[in-house]
Amino acid sequence: MDFVALDFETANSSRGSVCSIGLVEYEKGKLKKEYYRLVKPKQNYFAGINVSIHGITKDDVADEPEFDVLWESEIRELLEGKFLVAHNAQFDMSVLRAVLDQYNLPYPMLAYNCTVNISKKTWALPRYKLNVVSDYLGIELDHHHALDDARASAQILLKAAQELRANNVKELVDKTNTTNGMMFDTSYEPAKLNKRxxxxxxxxxxxxxxxxxxxxxxxxxxxxxxxxxxxxxxxxxxxxxxxxxxxxxxxxxxxxxxxxxxxxxxxxxxxxxxxxxxxxxxxxxxxxxxxxxxxxxxxxxxxx
Missing domain, CATH: 3.40.50.10190 (BRCT domain)
Known part of the structure; x- marks a missing residue:
């Protein structure tokens, strides 16, 4: 099972205001790499409600690089050509698109899916927020820390594969009747939860x-x-x-x-x-x- 789990935190309501990123890469079902960085938003404004959620402040990122620098030197190679998952991927992928657009950077070629959708097709729960699914599956979670959220999303994917006896990502996507999203050039297609x-x-x-x-x-x-x-x-x-x-x-x-x-x-x-x-x-x-x-x-x- 090869994939990268992704999570962003933002400084304010603007999707491009990335202030932290967490990535967890698995290869053949084994943890290969973890990556976490604080990021200085281009418009370095932190809304109080966002700070209350993730605890990151303007002072915390004062000496950190902006996203375009990290993208070229570190992040792109971790995502390009990979299969990504995120919990509520619609949000995280829109953040990625927004911050790339902000710096006029081309989109990477990649496929992605959403562990919310996968969870809905695997377990019957009252809600499917990350903390709810994590609690149900016994996953430890420091919620709204980008690396910990990425770790949890990765564990949810692995546990869903185990529950449904899927040997790889393709089998899991087929068994959950979900559709992968895509990013390419300057466009994208959303991940979907297919309805009956x-x-x-x-x-x-x-x-x-x-x-x-x-x-x-x-x-x-x-x-x-x-x-x-x-x-x-x-x-x-x-x-x-x-x-x-x-x-x-x-x-x-x-x-x-x-x-x-x-x-x-x-x-x-x-x-x-x-x-x-x-x-x-x-x-x-x-x-x-x-x-x-x-x-x-x-x-x-x-x-x-």
Missing amino acids: RQAKKQAESFVAATSEHDTTHLFYNTSIVFTGKLDVMKREEAIQRIVDLGGKWQRNVEASTNYLIVGNATFRDYTNGKRNSQLERAETLLAQGHSVEIISESDFLKYL
Whole structure:
């Protein structure tokens, strides 16, 4: 089992504000190398909330090199052409893209997957945060230390392979029905958790209770996507409410999407700089000039 586990910590809500990086490399299932460095962000600003999470301050990185220096001298050779994993890889890979973009550096060629997705297909747990999965598997964790988080992600991958009797990364990906992401040149493809067809059919069976709609309602004749767990009602109920108002529910954010409704907890994460794939897609479309409006669950309830 050959792979590199990766984790970043950032100084503020900007994805490019890398302040530490941890890497753990395994070769044939054995630990080969560990790497940890503090990094001085290009815009050396540390937000209080980030400091409270990882404990790294502006003074800690004052004499450390910036990412571009470390990339050329140390990091690139550890990642180029490798298979990477990270827990919530969507975040860590977006950080890597953002910091490379910041310094106008080309993307490395690599494949990656997410140990959150792999965990979901291996164990039935109430949540799949790194500390929850680590606790379940008996993995010691100094959470939000980049090297320790990378170590934990590596252990999760190895334990999933053991649980599913997968002899290599390809077998593990096949058995968990996940799809690897890719980075190449100046582009990328996200890692995915493949859904079952049965769930898709069930979700697409919503029918409006009436053909008479209030055409002045905000959600009439609009396309809406939900992301994150809703506090007040189940996702299915919220979708039905939209359909009854003459709106259209979409599974994923597209160019035709009018509103992305974000559960309260996910919206709080979003305001702190954490974006899931739906939010990233919405921001990409906004940057391209499309009119996708991101609204919180609280505002959604007011509009209802």
